[in-house]
Amino acid sequence: MKPLIGITTSVNVLDYETQDQETIMIPTNYPKAIRESGGISILLTEGDDADEILNHLDGLVIAGGRDIDPNLYGEAFHNRTNDVRPKQDIWEIALIKGAIKRDLPLLCICRGHQLLCAIHGGKLHQHLPETKGFEDHGATGGEWSSHIINLEINSQIGSILGNQIIGNSGHHQGVYEPGNLTVVGRTEDGLIEAVELESQTFLISTQWHPEMINQRTIFDALIEAGRS
Amino acid sequence: MVSKDERPIIGVTCGIREASFAKWKMDAAVLPSTYSTAIERAGGIPLLIPPSKYSNSILKIINGIVIAGGPDVDSSAYGQESDSLAGEYFPEQDSSEMALLKGALEIDVPILCICRGMQLLSIIHGGSLYQHLDTTPGYENHGGYDGRVTEHQVIINENSRIGNIMGTEVRVNSTHHQGVSNAGSLTVSAHSAHDGLIEAVERSDLKFCIGVQWHPERMGEGHDILYHELVKSARS
Numbered sequence: 001m002k003p004l005i006g007i008t009t010s011v012n013v014l015d016y017e018t019q020d021q022e023t024i025m026i027p028t029n030y031p032k033a034i035r036e037s038g039g040i041s042i043l044l045t046e047g048d049d050a051d052e053i054l055n056h057l058d059g060l061v062i063a064g065g066r067d068i069d070p071n072l073y074g075e076a077f078h079n080r081t082n083d084v085r086p087k088q089d090i091w092e093i094a095l096i097k098g099a100i101k102r103d104l105p106l107l108c109i110c111r112g113h114q115l116l117c118a119i120h121g122g123k124l125h126q127h128l129p130e131t132k133g134f135e136d137h138g139a140t141g142g143e144w145s146s147h148i149i150n151l152e153i154n155s156q157i158g159s160i161l162g163n164q165i166i167g168n169s170g171h172h173q174g175v176y177e178p179g180n181l182t183v184v185g186r187t188e189d190g191l192i193e194a195v196e197l198e199s200q201t202f203l204i205s206t207q208w209h210p211e212m213i214n215q216r217t218i219f220d221a222l223i224e225a226g227r228s
Numbered sequence: 229m230v231s232k233d234e235r236p237i238i239g240v241t242c243g244i245r246e247a248s249f250a251k252w253k254m255d256a257a258v259l260p261s262t263y264s265t266a267i268e269r270a271g272g273i274p275l276l277i278p279p280s281k282y283s284n285s286i287l288k289i290i291n292g293i294v295i296a297g298g299p300d301v302d303s304s305a306y307g308q309e310s311d312s313l314a315g316e317y318f319p320e321q322d323s324s325e326m327a328l329l330k331g332a333l334e335i336d337v338p339i340l341c342i343c344r345g346m347q348l349l350s351i352i353h354g355g356s357l358y359q360h361l362d363t364t365p366g367y368e369n370h371g372g373y374d375g376r377v378t379e380h381q382v383i384i385n386e387n388s389r390i391g392n393i394m395g396t397e398v399r400v401n402s403t404h405h406q407g408v409s410n411a412g413s414l415t416v417s418a419h420s421a422h423d424g425l426i427e428a429v430e431r432s433d434l435k436f437c438i439g440v441q442w443h444p445e446r447m448g449e450g451h452d453i454l455y456h457e458l459v460k461s462a463r464s
Binding site (some may be wrong): 014016052170 | 234235252253255256257264275276285289375401
């Protein structure tokens with residue numbers, strides 16, 4: 001039986017079927033990665049159903065997307081923080097908490113990584129290009145760059161990817177304080193690129209986008225965890 | 229099977245398009261959120277089903293299904309050459325949704341088919357389509373398409389399932405350029421008042437299997453009744 005993996009989606013306004021249509025969307029890289037590693041994707045959409053749907057899943061991916069509400073980590077809005085959608089934050093936080101409560105295999109990517117950190121007491125820089133020491137972290141605004149990420153070899157992600165990888169980078173916010181999570185990956189400027197939570201059997205949380213760079217072993221591991 | 233106070237899970241099919249948001253541009257699974265909000269209002273939990281060879285595995289966790297509107301169906305599915313005015317085809321979506329529909333019909337999962345969904349339902353029951361209403365004699369003024377939405381009256385058969393739900397006459401939206409010319413072995417349950425085009429089909433031998441050419445999810449809460457009935461049926 002192939003494991004069923006839920007993937008979160010975002011609601012954006014697009015010209016699709018009609019003009020300025022509120023559209024649920026998720027880049028196909030995510031379901032493609034799940035499929036190629038032997039899972040079945042189910043796309044979850046924002047609502048108040050978090051707890052019920054988790055009972056039917058074998059694993060969960062909190063996908064990349066928009067900025068999270070800075071109130072979640074107790075800070076005022078930076079003028080470059082934009083497009084926040086508290087409704088989506090609340091829904092995904094409930095999913096993350098529900099997955100942790102159930103020890104459901106969990107993969108948090110980019111926005112998902114930031115949200116995971118924020119609800120564990122972590123903090124974000126709201127605009128890296130204007131944050132001292134992180135000005136050259138990477139590309140933003142729809143552009144992509146790549147950089148070295150050093151991983152803890154004794155971590156879950158280190159056991160999958162080794163102690164150093166080249167990750168992709170296309171985000172303007174980033175985690176600098178991990179709260180009660182364990183930091184297991186950083187770029188050379190010190191930004192927190194991967195964290196884990198000891199109590200969770202399978203939790204991988206990355207600032208980079210493994211689904212875009214065909215980092216298949218991460219998805220293989222998620223599917224494998226979803227089988228058991 | 230879900231208990232009375234649990235919310236049934238309703239799968240909705242979605243398409244894949246190159247989408248851009250802010251500055252990124254990539255292939256994305258997309259669905260107007262009108263579907264998911266209508267399902268939520270009706271008391272169901274919406275789940276999106278992207279095109280996949282394995283979409284049928286989802287049947288084991290869903291209690292009901294919506295085959296959503298979308299692109300034209302490849303005309304070879306009903307044995308016709310493609311009309312030059314047909315839109316772009318998405319073969320992976322066609323085959324995924326047809327397999328899903330057949331699987332759902334086989335195990336009698338409650339089904340609501342919208343627009344393209346109703347056309348697919350008709351095709352797998354041996355039906356066929358008009359490929360471009362604007363150039364089909366008798367249907368030149370059927371209604372809006374290509375993003376333009378018009379309205380017209382629909383006459384519903386009194387003795388049909390949808391007639392029991394909606395009554396015998398209803399005003400609906402219209403935004404499609406293809407239409408069902410022959411519903412195969414399905415029961416035709418409604419026609420548009422002004423030109424007689426097939427507007428709703430159903431199968432009375434199943435728990436709930438209704439197809440409509442219009443988009444009830446875009447018409448506000450007053451038109452939620454079909455989604456409510458789908459969810460009710462998914463719960464029983």
